[in-house]
Amino acid sequence: MIETQQVTAVILAGGKGTRFDGTDKGLMTFNGQPLIQNILTNIATQVDYILINANRNLQTYKNLGFPLIQDSLDDFQGPLAGFAAAMQNARTEYVITLPCDGPFIPHDYVRRMLLAQHTENTELTVAHDGKRLQPVHALLSVNLLDSLMDFLESGDRKPGLWYANHRMALADFSDQPEAFQNINTPAEHQRLQAAERPDP
DSSP: OOOGGGEEEEEEEOSOOGGGTTOOGGGSEETTEEHHHHHHHHHTTTOSEEEEEESSSHHHHHTTTSOEEOOSSSSOOOHHHHHHHHHHHOSSSEEEEEETTOOOOOTTHHHHHHHHHHHHTOSEEEEEOSSSEEEEEEEEEGGGHHHHHHHHHTTOOOHHHHHTTSOEEEEEOTTOGGGGOOOOSHHHHHHHHHSOOOOO
16 A cells, blocks of 8 residues: 555645636635645645645745745646646655645545555545545646646646546545535635534
8 A cells, every 4th residue: 555655745726716816825814824824734744745836926835834846837727737747846656636725624635545546556546525526636646747748738627537548546535525615716715714624
């Protein structure tokens, strides 16, 4: 089974915040601190290595104390560009991704993803909340980089289409779907700040 020492967690904060009037969601305040800090605090208990993928406000992200990586593709190409940057920069065999706008990461996120990949013996694993795939919550071998770059160079950007080219396992999180709530609008920001963290 893959060990946590073989995995780098990558927090994806490289988007334009289009649905949030251009706000850099990773840096907006959530319960008194930058939203990304909530995620860093949680994921740091699950892995030894962490990267932040961001394309603006770079110094602010650097000040958080973790290595910063930028997309190698221009013009905010979406989460797959962040995946590619992670694979290009990680020093481990695997990367595990999570978005900067989801404050309630499962406490056993990494363990479950590793177990699903081990059980199914696949090339990648994606979280499933019992109703739908959570495509930016993925565990990927860095050996998939060439495949991903070919896919991006073809003009495609949807994670699900790339996943379909590979053997994929689903990590079952149907017992805690609330953990995958994310913030796309000011209303969701306000609602989730008022909500209690879902039980793990």
